[in-house]
Amino acid sequence: MKKYLWGLAVAGVAAVALAACGSPPPETSPGSDGGGATGTASQDPAKKDFKACMVSDSGGFDDKSFNQTSYKGLQDAVKALGIEEGKAESQSDTDYPNNVNGMVTAKCNVIVTVGFKLGDQTALSATEHADIKFGIVDYDINVTDTKKLGIPSIPTNVKGLLFNTAESSFLAGYLAAGMTQSGTVGTFGGLNIPTVSIFMDGFWEGVQHYNTTKSKTVKVVGWDEPTQKGLFTADFENKAKGQTTAQNLISQGADIVFPVAGPAGLGALQAAKASNGKVNAIWVDTDGCVSAPEYCSVLISSVYKGMDIAVQDVITTSYEDKFDNTPYVGTLENEGTGLSPYHEFDSKVPAELKSEIDQLKQDIIGGKITLKSKVQPKAS
Numbered sequence: 438m439k440k441y442l443w444g445l446a447v448a449g450v451a452a453v454a455l456a457a458c459g460s461p462p463p464e465t466s467p468g469s470d471g472g473g474a475t476g477t478a479s480q481d482p483a484k485k486d487f488k489a490c491m492v493s494d495s496g497g498f499d500d501k502s503f504n505q506t507s508y509k510g511l512q513d514a515v516k517a518l519g520i521e522e523g524k525a526e527s528q529s530d531t532d533y534p535n536n537v538n539g540m541v542t543a544k545c546n547v548i549v550t551v552g553f554k555l556g557d558q559t560a561l562s563a564t565e566h567a568d569i570k571f572g573i574v575d576y577d578i579n580v581t582d583t584k585k586l587g588i589p590s591i592p593t594n595v596k597g598l599l600f601n602t603a604e605s606s607f608l609a610g611y612l613a614a615g616m617t618q619s620g621t622v623g624t625f626g627g628l629n630i631p632t633v634s635i636f637m638d639g640f641w642e643g644v645q646h647y648n649t650t651k652s653k654t655v656k657v658v659g660w661d662e663p664t665q666k667g668l669f670t671a672d673f674e675n676k677a678k679g680q681t682t683a684q685n686l687i688s689q690g691a692d693i694v695f696p697v698a699g700p701a702g703l704g705a706l707q708a709a710k711a712s713n714g715k716v717n718a719i720w721v722d723t724d725g726c727v728s729a730p731e732y733c734s735v736l737i738s739s740v741y742k743g744m745d746i747a748v749q750d751v752i753t754t755s756y757e758d759k760f761d762n763t764p765y766v767g768t769l770e771n772e773g774t775g776l777s778p779y780h781e782f783d784s785k786v787p788a789e790l791k792s793e794i795d796q797l798k799q800d801i802i803g804g805k806i807t808l809k810s811k812v813q814p815k816a817s
Contacts, residue, residue: 489514489752490523490545492536494552496673497526500700501728502721503744507551507574510748517749518756533558541566547755549574549598549748553632556582563592570760571595572751574744575632577764577814597764598747599814602721603639604801605740605774606695607808608794609719610643612776613693614655615790616717616737623659623686625668625679625705627698631812633669636697636721636740638662638810646797646806658689662809670701679704687716693737694718706732717782724777737786739777743767766814770802 491511493504508524515522523543525536533550537558540548548569550559553576560578563571577597583590613622624640626633637660644657660667668685670678683694683705692715696702702721709716710732717735718725722742726733747765754760767773776794779786800806 486521487518487756488521488523488543488545489518489547489549489756490525490540490543491549491551491748492525492533492540492555493527494554494673495527495529495532496552496699497528498524501703501725502699502723503574504551505728506723506742507549507744507748510745511549511752513745514749514752514756518753520756530554537562541569545569547572547752547760549751552576553630557586559595560586560588560592563595564588567592567594569594570751570755572598572748574598574748575600593762594760596751596760596762598744598751598767599764600742600744600767600774601635601769601813602740602742602774603635603642603808603810603813604769605776606636606639606721607643607646607801607806608776608797609695609738609740610640610645610657611647611797612643612738612786612790612794613640613695613719614644614647614651614653615793616786617655617693619690619692620654621656621658621690622693622695623668623683623689623691624657624695625659625670625682625686625698626696627670627673627701629665629667629669633697634660634665635810635812636695637667638812639808640695642808642810656690658691659686670698673699673701675701676704676707680708683708687712692716695721697721703729703732706735709735720777726777726780733780736780737782738779741775741777743773747773764814768802769798 489511491508496504498504498508523540523545525539527533527536533555541562549572551574556576559571559573560582571594577599578591578595624637626637641657641660641662644655648655668682670682672678679696679698679701686694694705694709696705706718709718717737719737720739724741725736725739769775
């Protein structure tokens with residue numbers, strides 16, 4: 438992998454914009470609001486210069502989903518600890534080397550990268566800068582990476598932040614099957630990669646469990662777990678593609694859609710809202726009624742990932758010199774993932790269905806239900 442270095446100015450010196458890079462220079466500021474450090478931790482003179490930083494993937498920090506939730510974890514840590522913040526928002530995949538190395542140049546003490554697509558650069562930068570702690574959302578650097586990248590071993594200064602969303606998506610699939618009026622539900626992804634297909638696997642399995650339990654024949658369009666084939670936008674940013682793909686599912690009879698495509702998935706919510714009550718949706722990564730309240734009227738629920746909590750934890754432990762590189766895996770049991778509240782659908786979801794979903798959660802936690810998805814991360 439090519440590595441590009443760029444000159445990010447340190448505090449008090451103007452940043453140099455690179456013509457070859459589509460993203461603006463990384464931003465750094467003291468405290469969460471740029472107006473100075475906050476919180477009791479700032480009283481510790483030994484820690485006053487601690488800086489926590491983040492690099493987004495190409496979805497950007499305002500994607501109402503993946504990056505935005507992760508960035509909240511950085512903001513929460515900055516506010517709680519009274520430390521400095523640095524960030525670099527990627528506009529495309531080619532920005533990752535510049536942005537990660539820019540955070541290194543900015544003298545960040547801990548750098549959190551958001552998304553598996555930053556895996557290679559995170560591994561390279563962590564190997565070159567053993568004095569910096571790294572966290573990466575949705576990825577765990579492995580032996581295969583070391584061979585591919587030509588690095589001697591897995592860097593010990595990186596913590597993977599993973600989430601078994603197959604579990605929570607199973608509940609979402611069961612919920613969708615219990616709420617559909619047409620007998621057909623649909624899902625689509627951005628790319629056919631493990632961090633996307635794990636949602637789709639769980640959703641598919643939840644519908645099948647509903648069919649088996651209720652002797653029903655609710656159909657899933659857009660994904661088939663046994664063959665691992667389905668609908669994908671090949672893009673995480675293009676809302677128009679998301680809307681077109683959702684319309685494809687709707688044309689096949691789906692009245693509930695489950696988009697796993699980042700900002701592109703907002704196109705599915707647009708399609709649902711335009712249906713005037715005929716189509717609804719279930720969001721992913723974060724509570725959609727909080728991150729995208731304009732679509733709450735069509736959101737039955739959301740499959741959340743506690744990325745903000747995981748990010749805040751890796752920053753806090755780095756700050757306290759308690760960093761542990763054992764991968765974190767969010768599950769239903771530790772509440773690292775789950776279903777968000779029903780919000781405007783609370784009175785529409787039958788009490789019996791709510792109780793069944795609560796019981797299914799306990800059955801998964803207790804091992805009575807074992808999910809089949811082959812891309813589930815292993816709990817530490």
